Amino acid sequence: MLYAFGSNGRGQLSLGHLEDAHTPAPCLIPSLFPSVPPREIAAGGNHTVLLFPSGECFFAGDNTENQCCLPSTIFPSLTSFHPLSSDHRWEHVSAGWSFTILVDYEGKIFVSGxxxxxxxxxxxxxxxxxxxEIIDFSPGKVIQIASGMAHTLLLTASGDVWGWGAGRKGQLGEPTQSIVPRPRKVEVGFPVSKLDCGKDFSILVNRDNPQHMEILGNDRYRIGPSLASWSGTGILDVQASWNGVYLLETSGTIKAWGKNDRGQLPPPNLDGITSIAVGSEHALAIAEDKTTKERKIITWGWGEHGNCGKSGGGDVIGEVFTLDISAPENVRIGAGCATSFVWMEG
Structure with missing residues (x-):
């Protein structure tokens, strides 16, 4: 079962209508929808992509620019998830404001939007x-791809990073270019194990020394110096919002830095966190009680469109909101541009 809540002006929640949802609502799904959880949930400005372990992709939301990989003249907007009929099995996906990037199992990279x-x-x-397809580009085995509002980073198994798109703030490394129209190698001086894209910055984790992370681009909130002084435990996950960076530590705690005018940064003393999903200016997490092993899904941050799951909408500042839905062991969470998703068996 897939639930969604938040901004839905273009049908990106797959609810069959165009109204925002302030509490989790079951998505409309086609009959051939996989029964297993999606491997990746990607969200652009007003569209959503689900990638399943089978290599199947499903899209919902705004398609006026072909960002849902379907002809916009036939499908200008999708108010429920629609499969991408293709001969390809897709391995990775990312989404920017009005575009989608797909990598198939042969390593070919396709774009739409x-x-x-x-x-x-x-x-x-x-x-x-x-x-x-982006032709004449063979970077090697792709293990991750991430997109910000207008730039994309691609990570290979060798630890190399390639990028393209908007580069005026330096988010694609040196030399700084306003527009990087073709993939180019991003030189950071170390092999990378994980990366993510903010609105106009990038974060890269050093494979050989995971406590060393590099910020490229706009660092108006001085995230880089905060990361340099961080001395926490190991890292389970690193994600970026439009204006922040979130580290899920092996201890089950979250460290985060960045913009916090709408409660985007988590309140202190959160623990037992097993998974996070960071959206544009809000976040979801799965928290597990160390004694009872009871699990719950919590949210915080900007919630104007209902994306924090509160009835009536509204921000969640300095605290967390617990969703009124169960959190079984096999649960997945996702977050996008004022959108939130929860998949669970049932």
């Missing part, structure tokens, strides 16, 4: 695409 700042990676002249 609109990009005025090189977001598609197809060169300076091509700003619109419908599931088009």
């Amino acid at each position: 609109n990009g005025q700042k090189g977001e598609l990676g197809l060169g300076e002249e091509l700003r619109d695409a419908l599931l088009e």
